[in-house]
Amino acid sequence: MKKNTPLSRTYGYFQISFYGKLSYKIKPVPQNLLCVLFFLCLNIFYGQSPGIIVNEVSNGDGGAKEWVELLVIGDSTDPTANVDLTGWIIDDNNGDFDGSTSGVGIASGHIILGSAYSSIPPGSLIVIYNNGDPDSGVLPPDDLTDSNNDGVYVIPSIDSSLSGCNTLPSSSDPTYSPCTAVSPISWTTIGLRNGGDVMQTRMPDGTFYHGFSYGDVADMAGDPKPTFPISGNPSFNAGTGSGTRATFYFGCGDWEDVTNFTKTTTLADRTPGLANSAINQIFIDKITNGSFDYSNLGNSNNCIASPVIVATNDNFTSNPIINDAVGSTTSVYVNDTIDGATVTSSDVTPGIANDGGLAGVSIDSNGMITVPANTNAGIYTVTYQICETGNLLNCDTADVTIVVEIPVSDVSCSLSPNTNHYNISGTLLNTYNAADPLSDQLFNNDIEGGFSAAYYYDRASGVVTVINGSNGAVLGTFNAIAGGTSFVAEDGFAVVYDGTDGSVGVYDLSGNTAPYGTLFDTFTAPVGSLVGIENNSGSPRITLYDGATGLLSLYETNGTVETLIDSTTRAAGFNQLSSEGNSTVLYNSVTGATELWDMNEPSLIQIGVSFTGPVNRSMASDSGTVVYYNPFLGTAQVYDSDGNIINTLSLTAGAKNIFLEDARIFLNCNSQFYTNFLDAVDDDFKSAPIIPGSTSAASVFNNDTLNGATIGSSDVTPSITNDGGLTGVAINSDGTITIPVGVPGGSYTITYQICETANPGNCDLATIDIVVRIPTVITNRNITYRVKKN
DSSP states (O other), rough: OOOOOOOOSOOOOOOETTTTTTTEOOOOGGGGGGGHHHHHHHHHHHHHOOEEEEEEEOOOSSSOOOEEEEEEEEEETTTSSOOOOOTEEEEESSSSSGOOOOOOOSSOOOOEEEEGSSSBBBOEEEEETTTSSOOOOTOOOOBBHHHHOOSSEEEEETTTTEESSOOOOOOOBBOOOOOOOOSSSGGGGGGGOSSSSEEEEEESSSSSEEEEEEETTTTTTSOOOOOOOTTOOOBSOOOOOOTTOEEEOOOOSTOOGGGGGGOOGGGGGGGTSSSSSHHHHHHHHHHTTTTTOOOOOOOOGSSOOOOOEEOOOOOTTTTETTTTTTEEEEEGGOOOOEEEEEEEEEEEEEEEOOTTTTTTTTTTTTSEEEEEETTTTTTEEEEEEEEEEEEEEEEEEEEEEEEOOOOOOGGGSSOOEEEEEEEEOOOOEEEEOOOOTTSSEEEEEEEEEEEEEEEEEEEOOEEEEEEEEHHHHHHHEOOOSSSHHHSETTTTTTEEETTOOOOEEEOOOOOOOTTTTTTEEEEEOSSSSSSEEETTEEEEEEEEEEETOOOOEEEEEEEEEEEEEEETOOOSSSOOOEETTTTEEOOTTTTEEEEEEEOGGGGGEEEEEEEEOOOOOOEETTTEEEEEEEEETEEEEOOOOOOOOOEEEESSSSSSEEETTEEEEOOOOOOOGGGOEEOOOOOEEETTTTTTOBSSSOOGGGHHHHTTEEEEEETEEEEEETTTTTTTOEEEEEEOOOOOTOOOEEEEEEEEEEEESSOOOEEEEEEEEEEEEOOOOOOOOOOOOOOOOO
């Protein structure tokens, strides 16, 4: 081969070096192009350009059963981005090896990859073989497009996706231009010589990218060879001696280093379309997932399998973040793994990949998600990422579902304006401030003849203010009985009920015209009940429900009981009631249990359907549609009469109550007893036996809550509903239990009830397991006196 000659010679070379690291040969060019080439070299120096390397090449099992396996290398600046290989060249010796175009192993022509290879994932293997004499014993089936997504393309050299030239390079000209590409192209343009040859890849402009010689071609250290684009070092001979039935394959690491290549004549070592070895598989995997260190091809970590990181989705909705202060979740690492072991803070570096609209969210080194104070109430899905410590390319992502709620204290009235009016789809129609939400008033609404009216009942005076539900304008007032604990308006009638003495007042709303409300009837009912009102063909009926006993009653307005359904028919413990038309819905906000009752006629009063809805909600119903409202979050779920959820609405957080009428939703701040969530929890006092005549040290209130907060003695009124055979047992105002004198020892299960002091109809039940211990008295039956004689 010709030696380096001055620039004026046609095939001479000159070399540009950068700090002794980069050495790159370029053809003679006009001086005005040197600047362009200089910056091209800078780009090569500072970033590994994508391309293809020779991963394995074989002379096959005799004859011309030759093939080459190419490995797609990614871009160091975007390592997982697909690579455009259109126009890339595959060739045998073009004459650049051994420094003479008259050297051995030069087959005229070359093969070119076509546009079918314009977007190939890094880590892919491309096998091109001599279809005229295929190495059938090892070649996988043809797969021109990686149809099975295994990252392997198997292509016969005659395939139309390939083209090439039959003339250049030649034994007298090592260049690749001019070339008029033809297709199909024969393998003979790159056919391999057994005694020695080359397999190489070149960029579309003919610039050498990767390859090596074998046998008697460029077999001496001083023989001229093209230089690699990264190290600037000359190429190498991968194995001297005969190439007959020889295979040359890459292991891992620096593909410009001969020590990472192996020559074998063992036919079983041929692996076209597969990794050459376990370490070669690690290399391919790191190229594929983008974790390969292109800045240092010889980095030993490139050949060490990366740990498998698995990030798993988390759902933290059961532990809402309260937005009055900065809040944090528990660690997301609890169900994340690295090589099967639970992730620790030293294993990974976390980050937020997508905040899901939760601005300012962050994740700390311990995997805890932090939510900024004053974040809007809502349900957020945040995507986080964990990456192997020291290897930010080995990562996995997962989603975290987080609920942000307003504080319990804000539910007293954080809704401003204090009345919001929506349609059933959750579209806000209008808002207004019609009454002081902090005053002792109750709210309800009614729609008759298409006209919407809101009613504010003042408990102290009994005055009911009637508001235009469309604009908040005051229409007028009427007088009702004072001191009621609940106020309900429905189907053209309103009822005021005093849960402390059982008094009931029923009022005709007069079609929402003056005088707006006239007394229809009064009667006395049982105390401590939930109340609803129905219109049965112009005659109102009152529904009362006792949450402690489970008694459901339907009254005429003169106090006549039409039907009693006792706790043997249905369960106790419901703390919300909604009546409309001829139906009543009962709801337990602690368990989510919901029952829809048909109240059409006494003979037909029966449960229509029961299902479990969400917990800790305010409930409203209308014509079989049930809506559950989360005052802390502002969401509402809409269920049909069969218990199927049909919609989820985003409303405003902070309302005390939700009302549903004629497919209209009203949210309001004014208090109503059943929107406080009272939860009595079972107690086990057996570990501290109680002596008759004494009182328990512990209080049942310790684990009971009102709106999520531990209750105090002023919050509730306790009582015993079933003594469990412990006659005379009493519960005190502080929740302690007193055992009477004279009861037998043993174990007892007692049922107690707590009812909200401000709203006696809001009650819940729980049990207490108690051991009564009778103290042991030791008596000396025989006493001996000894008298000393004086």
